[in-house]
Amino acid sequence: MAWTRDEAKKLADKVLSYSKAPECEVWLEASRAGHTRFAANDVTTSGTADDMTIAVVSRGGGKSGTVRVNSTDPADLKTAVARSEEVMAAASVDPEWMEGLPSQKYPDIKGSHAATMKAGANERRGDVQAALDLARRKKLNASGFSENTTRWSALASKKGNFGFFTATTAGFSTTMRTEDGTGSGWAGLEAPNFAAIPGAELARRAAKKAEDSAKPRDLEAGRYTVILEPRAVNDLVENLVNALSQRAADEGRSFFSKPGGGNRVGEKVFPENVTIRSDPFDPRLAGRPWIGGAGGGFLGFGGFGAGNFAGLPTRKTTWVERGVVKNLSADRYWAKKSGIEPLPQSGAMVMEGGTGTVEDLIAGTERGLLVTRFWYIRSVNPQTVQLTGLTRDGVWLIEKGKVVAAVNNFRFNDSPVNLLKNIEAMSAAESTGDMVVPGIRARDFNFTSKSDAV
Amino acid sequence: MTPSRRDFLIGCGAGAAAWLLPGGLFTARSYAAEITPEKRRELADLALDAARKAGASYADIRINRYRSQIVTMRSQTDRATGKLNQVPTVADGETFGFGVRALAGGAWGFAASNVVTREEVLRAAKEAVGIAKANASLRREPVRLAPVPKYEDVYRTPIAKDPFDVPIGEKLDLLRRAGEEAKKVPGVFTANGFIAQRVEHRWFASTEGSRIEQHVYQIAPEMTTTAVEQGRKQKSRTYRPHSVTAGYEAVERADLLGNARRIGEEAVNHLKAPSVTAGKKDLVLLPTHLGLTIHESIGHSTELDRALGYEANYAGTSFLTTDKLGKFRVGSDIVNFNGDRTKKESLSTCGYDDDGVKTRQFPIIKSGIFVGYQTIRDQAHLIGQKESMGCCYADSYASVPFQRMPNVWLEPGKAATTLADLVSGVEDGVLIDGRGSYSIDHQRYNFQFGGDSFWEIKGGKVGQMIADVAYQSRTPDFWGACDGIGGEALWENVGLNADGKGQPPQINAMSHGCAPARFRQVNVLKTE
Numbered sequence: 001m002a003w004t005r006d007e008a009k010k011l012a013d014k015v016l017s018y019s020k021a022p023e024c025e026v027w028l029e030a031s032r033a034g035h036t037r038f039a040a041n042d043v044t045t046s047g048t049a050d051d052m053t054i055a056v057v058s059r060g061g062g063k064s065g066t067v068r069v070n071s072t073d074p075a076d077l078k079t080a081v082a083r084s085e086e087v088m089a090a091a092s093v094d095p096e097w098m099e100g101l102p103s104q105k106y107p108d109i110k111g112s113h114a115a116t117m118k119a120g121a122n123e124r125r126g127d128v129q130a131a132l133d134l135a136r137r138k139k140l141n142a143s144g145f146s147e148n149t150t151r152w153s154a155l156a157s158k159k160g161n162f163g164f165f166t167a168t169t170a171g172f173s174t175t176m177r178t179e180d181g182t183g184s185g186w187a188g189l190e191a192p193n194f195a196a197i198p199g200a201e202l203a204r205r206a207a208k209k210a211e212d213s214a215k216p217r218d219l220e221a222g223r224y225t226v227i228l229e230p231r232a233v234n235d236l237v238e239n240l241v242n243a244l245s246q247r248a249a250d251e252g253r254s255f256f257s258k259p260g261g262g263n264r265v266g267e268k269v270f271p272e273n274v275t276i277r278s279d280p281f282d283p284r285l286a287g288r289p290w291i292g293g294a295g296g297g298f299l300g301f302g303g304f305g306a307g308n309f310a311g312l313p314t315r316k317t318t319w320v321e322r323g324v325v326k327n328l329s330a331d332r333y334w335a336k337k338s339g340i341e342p343l344p345q346s347g348a349m350v351m352e353g354g355t356g357t358v359e360d361l362i363a364g365t366e367r368g369l370l371v372t373r374f375w376y377i378r379s380v381n382p383q384t385v386q387l388t389g390l391t392r393d394g395v396w397l398i399e400k401g402k403v404v405a406a407v408n409n410f411r412f413n414d415s416p417v418n419l420l421k422n423i424e425a426m427s428a429a430e431s432t433g434d435m436v437v438p439g440i441r442a443r444d445f446n447f448t449s450k451s452d453a454v
Numbered sequence: 455m456t457p458s459r460r461d462f463l464i465g466c467g468a469g470a471a472a473w474l475l476p477g478g479l480f481t482a483r484s485y486a487a488e489i490t491p492e493k494r495r496e497l498a499d500l501a502l503d504a505a506r507k508a509g510a511s512y513a514d515i516r517i518n519r520y521r522s523q524i525v526t527m528r529s530q531t532d533r534a535t536g537k538l539n540q541v542p543t544v545a546d547g548e549t550f551g552f553g554v555r556a557l558a559g560g561a562w563g564f565a566a567s568n569v570v571t572r573e574e575v576l577r578a579a580k581e582a583v584g585i586a587k588a589n590a591s592l593r594r595e596p597v598r599l600a601p602v603p604k605y606e607d608v609y610r611t612p613i614a615k616d617p618f619d620v621p622i623g624e625k626l627d628l629l630r631r632a633g634e635e636a637k638k639v640p641g642v643f644t645a646n647g648f649i650a651q652r653v654e655h656r657w658f659a660s661t662e663g664s665r666i667e668q669h670v671y672q673i674a675p676e677m678t679t680t681a682v683e684q685g686r687k688q689k690s691r692t693y694r695p696h697s698v699t700a701g702y703e704a705v706e707r708a709d710l711l712g713n714a715r716r717i718g719e720e721a722v723n724h725l726k727a728p729s730v731t732a733g734k735k736d737l738v739l740l741p742t743h744l745g746l747t748i749h750e751s752i753g754h755s756t757e758l759d760r761a762l763g764y765e766a767n768y769a770g771t772s773f774l775t776t777d778k779l780g781k782f783r784v785g786s787d788i789v790n791f792n793g794d795r796t797k798k799e800s801l802s803t804c805g806y807d808d809d810g811v812k813t814r815q816f817p818i819i820k821s822g823i824f825v826g827y828q829t830i831r832d833q834a835h836l837i838g839q840k841e842s843m844g845c846c847y848a849d850s851y852a853s854v855p856f857q858r859m860p861n862v863w864l865e866p867g868k869a870a871t872t873l874a875d876l877v878s879g880v881e882d883g884v885l886i887d888g889r890g891s892y893s894i895d896h897q898r899y900n901f902q903f904g905g906d907s908f909w910e911i912k913g914g915k916v917g918q919m920i921a922d923v924a925y926q927s928r929t930p931d932f933w934g935a936c937d938g939i940g941g942e943a944l945w946e947n948v949g950l951n952a953d954g955k956g957q958p959p960q961i962n963a964m965s966h967g968c969a970p971a972r973f974r975q976v977n978v979l980k981t982e
Contacts, residue, residue, distance in 0.1 A: 036589065039764040039955055043592040047564025049852035051551065068547035070568045087544050090622035092630065095532075121563075123590040132592060143766040145957040175767040181775075186767070251533075251643075252684030261684060337534075346576050375770070380892040380904065380924070380981045383687050388902050388924075390895045392770075406864040411893075411900055411926070413981070447980070449926055452773070453897035 003030055003152040005164040011072060012156035015056060018081040019158060021088060022060030023100040025311070027294035028154040029053045036124040040142035041135055043128060046121055046276075053294040058084040059100060062093040068294070082434050086392070096333045100212055101311045106163045106289040109280055109314075112150065115195035116168035119148040127199025131174045134203050140210050142203070144174030148194050153293055155311060170194035171433060174203050175393065176210035177454075183406070184454050186372060186393035188231075190433025192286055209372060212406060213394040219407040219450075225368030226445040227301075227361045227398065228419075230430050232391075233351070233437045235374040236416040240385055241276070241349050241435075244319050246328035250338070255385045255417060263328060270323040270420045274352070277321075280314045280347040284431035285348040289314055308332040314346035353429035353438025361427055361441045363401045364453025368441065370396040370403065385415045390451050410447035419445065455609065489517075489570065498659035501554050501575040508583035510556040512599060514660040515579075516808065517552040517570060518851040521655075526623040526648040529633030538637055540630055544622055551851040554579045558586035560596025562832075566852040600834035600842045602811050604663035609731060609805025611671040611796075611828045613701030617651040620702045623647045628705075629677075632714040636679045639718030640727070643688070647677040649705055650951075656808075664810040672801060672963060673698060674951055675705045679718045681725040687982075689724035689921065691717040692888055692906055694742060697949030697963065698799040701887035706761060720907055720919070727921040732980040736883035737925060737973045738876050743886045743905050743949030744965040748864060751929040752784070752791055753966065755898035756818050759857040762836060769955050770896025773929065774824055777836055783826045785933030790865040791819040791826050797842055800861035800965035801949045802847070808855035811847040816843050818862060822933070849960040856956055863967035864948075867939035876938045876972045884912035884923055884978060891924065891981075902926040904981065922982040932973060940969030 003011070008028055015026045029052065036046040054077070055068045065087025069080045080312030124146040136141030148170040156162045173188025187205035189197050228236070240255070249256035249263035256264045280287030290313055308331035318326045327343055335342040362370060377389035391409045398404065419442050427439035489497075498515050505513035528541045552575060553566035563586030565578035600605035629647040636645035651673045658666040676698035680690040693716075695708035739747065759765055760772040774782065795802050795813035806812055809831040818826045827837065828848040877885065888906020893903070904924045910917040927935075947967045954961060 022806050033958065035958060037764060038592070040762055042594055043561060043589040044764060045562050045564065045854045045856065046589050047553075047555075047562075047566070048570065048581060048585070049564075049566040050552070051566070051852045052568050054548075055547075064544075066543075066545035066547075068545065068549070070551065083546065087546055087622060090626070091622075092540070092542045092626050094541050094543075095537075096541050110944075118945045121585040125588060125592070129592060141763055141766070143763055145767055147958065157807070173767060176940065177763065177771075178765060184766075252682050252686075255488065257684060259684060259686060272646075299574055375896050376893045378893040380891050381687065388893045390893070392896055409895065409900075411895070411902060413902075413979075414724045431501045449902075451898060451900040452928065453770070453895035453899050 008152065008154035008164050009162060012154055012162065013313050014074065015054065015076040015077050015081060016156060016158050018078045019058065021058035023058065023158055024192050025057040025100060025155065025157045027055040027292065030152045031149060031292035033147065033149040034120060034124065035145065035147040036128050037145050038123060038128050038132060041132055041142055047056060048196065054080065055294045056080050056084040058088040060088065063088050063091045064094065064097065065091050096308065098332045100157055100159050100306050101161055103160045104311065104313050106313050107280065107315065109168035109287050110283065111165060111192060111287065113168050113195070115147045115193060116170045119194045127172050131202035131203035134207055135176055138207055139179050140207055141179065142174055142175040142176050146172045148200065155290065161311065163290055167286060167288065168192050168285050170197055172197045172199040172202055172246045174206045176206040176212050178214045180214065182454055183210045183214030184393050185213060191284060191431070209394045213277040214406065216406040217397065218406050219397060221410055221447040221449050223351055223444045225365060225441065225443045225447055227358065227365060227368055227441045228439060229358055229372055230437045231373040231432050232371045233440050234432045234435045235377060236387065237351060237437060238435060239377065239379070239387055240416040243382070243385060244328050244345060246330040247334040249328055253382065255383060256325060264325050265328055266325065268324045269322060271423060272322050273423060273426065274323050274420050275321050275352040277316065277318045277350050278315050278348050279350050280346050280348045281316065282348055282350060282436060284436060285350040287314065291344045309344050312342060312344040317343065317346055350436040351429060351438065354426035356427050358427050358439040361425055361439055362398055362403065364425060365398045365401060365426045365441060369397045369407065370398055377398050380413065385417050386413065387415060388413045409451040411449045412446055413448045413452055414446040494657060495665070496573045496922055497570065497572065500572060500677050501540060501579040502659060504576050504579040505554065505556045505583050508580050509587065510558045512557040513554060513579065514658060514662055515552055515554045516851055517657045519548065519550045519655040520652065521548045522652040522678055523618065524648060524650045525622055525629065526646070527626060527629035527633050529637050529645040530643070531637065538634065542626055553848065553851045554582045555855065556582040556586050557597055558583045559590025561586045561590040561593050562597060564854045585784060590607060597832050598835050599831045600840060602662065602831065602842070605806065605810060605812065606665045607805060609668040611669060611699045611738065612669050615702040617671070617673055617702040618653070620864050621822040632677055632710040634794060635714035636718035639715060639722060641681050641722035641932065642718040643680050643682040645677065645679045645714065645718065647710060650674045652850060658806065658808065658810055660810050660904055666806045666810060668805055670804050671699055671701060673700055673702065673704050675708045675710055675711050675951070677714060677717060679721040679814065681721040682952050683725060687725065689721055691721040691724060693717045694888065694946050697801055697951050698947065699801055699803050700799050701878065715779050723919045724907055724921055727919040729796060729922040729980050729982055730884065730920045732978055734975045735978045736880040737976050738880060738883060738885045738911065739973065740887045740947035740970050741948050741968050742888050744968045744971055746889045746950065747903055748862060748966040748968060749953070750892060750894045751898060751901060752819065753859050753862045755860060755929060756824070756827055757857060758829045758833050758837065761827065762833065763773065765955065768957050773897045773899050776929065778824055779827065780825055782910055783822050784819055784824050784930050785822040786936050787821050788867065788939055789819055789822045789936055792816065792865065793818050793843060793860045793861055793862055794827065795860045797967065799947055800967065802861050802964035807844040808848050809842060809844040811842045811844040811846065814843045828857060829862060833857065847962055849962060853960050858955065859953060859964050861965045861967070862930070863965065864939065866942040866945045866969040870941035870943065873940060873944065873970050874972055877911055878914040879938065879972065880911045880914060884920070885909040885911055885916055886923065899928050902931065922980050924979045925976045926979055926982050927976050932976065935974045935976060936971055937974055938972035944969040
């Protein structure tokens with residue numbers, strides 16, 4: 001079900017008209033998602049899903065209750081509002097409860113693209129066929145995924161707040177494996193615009209990586225200089241970004257906590273060449289105008305998951321500038337308690353890079369390992385952002401500026417903090433779809449064991 | 455893996471004075487969208503007939519309703535005032551819709567909607583067939599389905615007390631009191647508790663004539679305490695009574711209150727505990743820990759879709775390739791695993807899978823040898839089998855059904871081996887309880903697993919608490935080093951609430967029942 005701004009407003013107003021609670025918020029989301037999946041050189045599943053979520057949050061007297069439904073039938077909506085009021089009545093008083101937001105000014109983000117909205121199985125078929133044809137011709141084994149989604153989102157409250165946003169997302173990724181099972185390559189990209197995704201080119205890249213990574217040489221684990229492709233940088237740095245919370249820092253629970261108390265805002269924690277910011281206006285990323293949503297958050301309960309961040313407008317924010325921690329996010333409760341302005345984590349992360357390409361990074365390497373991406377990354381210690389995980393889909397040994405051999409995969413135990421501290425050079429930043437990040441060459445990356453997996 | 459918006463059980467939490475309401479809460483609950491069984495059959499017949507007429511050789515429809523509720527409480531001292539803050543969150547949800555799956559031209563197509571009307575089921579049925587036809591020419595061979603009998607049946611999770619009839623105030627009060635109890639332990643920074651519950655009303659109809667109604671209840675209570683050393687480290691301890699398919703009786707018998715102080719003390723002791731010394735050690739793993747190790751190393755590696763490369767682009771493949779079936783040694787002689795969607799109270803237990811196949815128990819590892827894959831209807835013939843093992847599941851009406859992990863459980867030891875027996879044979883080892891940081895490669899070989907708490911074993915006795923432990927191994931080496939499994943009396947039904955797989959990602963819940971087990975000379979790392 002596609003909504004216009006007026007239709008969403010009308011529906012939200014209808015929900016709010018049933019409310020008897022002091023405050024009521026309604027979060028709407030309708031979506032249409034399509035996908036085509038392929039594996040073992042055949043198309044496997046493909047489909048579309050039309051869905052909707054309406055989350056009603058009744059609030060008052062320090063309490064709140066959330067009910068989520070997926071019907072626009074007036075009787076159902078009336079029931080949902082009444083139930084949210086019953087849930088609120090049964091809830092206990094929340095000492096961190098904040099009064100609802102008044103009317104907000106949301107940023108004007110261009111989030112939707114006609115090509116993504118229109119794409120169906122026939123439009124997705126071209127890239128899928130290109131990947132399958134290439135794999136069959138080269139005797140590789142292809143699997144992959146093509147998707148496109150449109151979301152119509154709105155939020156509204158009895159206090160007069162209202163916002164409406166249409167967003168599209170698309171993605172194509174493929175993994176190619178050699179027939180003997182010794183080589184594997186991956187390439188993928190996500191973007192708001194379906195037309196901006198070069199599926200056939202991604203398939204060629206994955207195929208080349210598969211062929212080039214076959215029959216890897218056995219190499220022992222240890223500390224190596226690494227050249228991380230942008231996807232691999234994204235995989236590590238996103239874990240650092242997740243720690244950008246002032247509350248976690250103030251409470252002593254994060255890397256950004258100052259030993260003895262307080263946080264590290266204003267401290268130079270990283271080298272001069274590290275700058276990380278949020279830019280919800282970057283057209284390569286899926287920026288959003290506000291925090292929270294009907295379909296997101298904890299258990300899909302809309303603003304519920306975003307807590308006292310819910311409904312705050314997103315904005316451009318600099319988190320780290322030339323190595324100095326400039327800002328940490330703070331929800332409305334923590335901001336009030338700390339006497340500061342609330343600052344949402346606005347997503348759409350951009351890490352500034354250098355100039356040139358990953359090939360340039362390789363050319364300048366005496367000895368090191370080139371890494372395509374990482375897999376199954378888990379936190380080992382949140383206070384040092386110590387992580388463990390594995391390389392996947394192509395690791396190569398570089399000597400004297402040249403790729404000399406494919407090597408086995410590794411498990412690592414290291415922190416993105418160390419990675420950034422050990423940067424030797426960066427390529428120009430580019431989008432993965434999740435973040436805009438450069439390729440990085442860094443010394444002393446800690447691979448702790450070999451992995452037999454291909 | 456990546457949890458989706460459909461996660462239903464993930465902890466967080468917080469609390470204050472609870473209101474106890476007499477009787478049930480939802481007096482207002484009555485949905486216009488509720489449809490009668492007759493109407494449901496009529497819509498299903500319409501959709502299946504439309505799919506057939508559009509050219510489908512097979513079609514099914516699932517018309518499903520999901521209810522979920524989560525009640526959480528975070529108990530935390532305000533540093534400025536010293537007052538105990540208890541922050542609650544309460545949310546209740548219900549979704550309803552249908553999904554049609556069709557085979558046409560030898561390819562699958564799928565269409566789903568939250569609008570359950572005649573017009574919409576007709577539209578979706580035709581769209582599903584249209585998608586199948588659009589992709590048919592990309593297939594080299596048509597999809598084949600293993601035969602299945604026609605069923606008309608109703609399945610209900612046996613429950614004593616419907617969790618949706620229990621007042622929210624009662625749940626908040628339990629979490630509040632448990633939080634207060636844990637916070638009595640000096641050094642406990644936060645105590646987070648939650649009670650999450652879900653019921654799936656699943657209704658399945660196929661062009662082969664099956665009409666299957668199921669009501670599956672899942673419930674999970676949980677409590678985590680955390681102790682923090684400012685800017686340096688933090689340790690938590692979780693009491694996770696087994697998530698089960700059952701009613702609220704599972705919460706009542708879990709005794710969150712009785713365990714709150716213990717886990718508070720263990721979190722504080724964990725923070726003070728000395729680090730482990732790295733090296734080869736024997737491990738004794740308790741069921742609450744071993745369940746996730748089973749899931750990652752045995753559960754995922756024995757999924758046929760992974761072995762065939764269907765998940766290569768996301769979750770990965772498996773070292774247990776099809777040529778190893780019936781031959782490859784995964785573990786020692788005492789290691790026996792079963793796939794099973796019939797075991798009482800296990801999380802993936804139900805009557806029928808989303809292919810309409812009756813659920814069953816089947817062997818996966820027998821005396822250490824890999825003997826069986828988890829399968830669904832469109833895979834069985836690919837390994838020369840004539841029937842599906844009933845492992846098909848979709849996490850929503852809007853999701854495409856595919857192969858998901860059933861309950862995969864480890865048989866207890868033959869003798870009445872006790873925990874003391876397992877420990878007494880260890881000179882230098884570690885006893886591990888609960889889940890920590892888990893990471894495994896995409897073919898399920900190399901893993902590094904942490905835990906929730908650790909105790910030193912010296913000279914056959916459990917000693918002091920230790921910290922910063924992880925163990926790293928390869929799946930066949932690890933299970934090959936298993937030389938002791940506790941007896942039946944120690945077997946526990948360990949539930950996992952949210953396993954992610956597939957593109958688009960879907961969530962699944964299953965159990966990995968086991969008794970404590972001992973593993974010799976595993977590589978233990980110090981994580982600090």
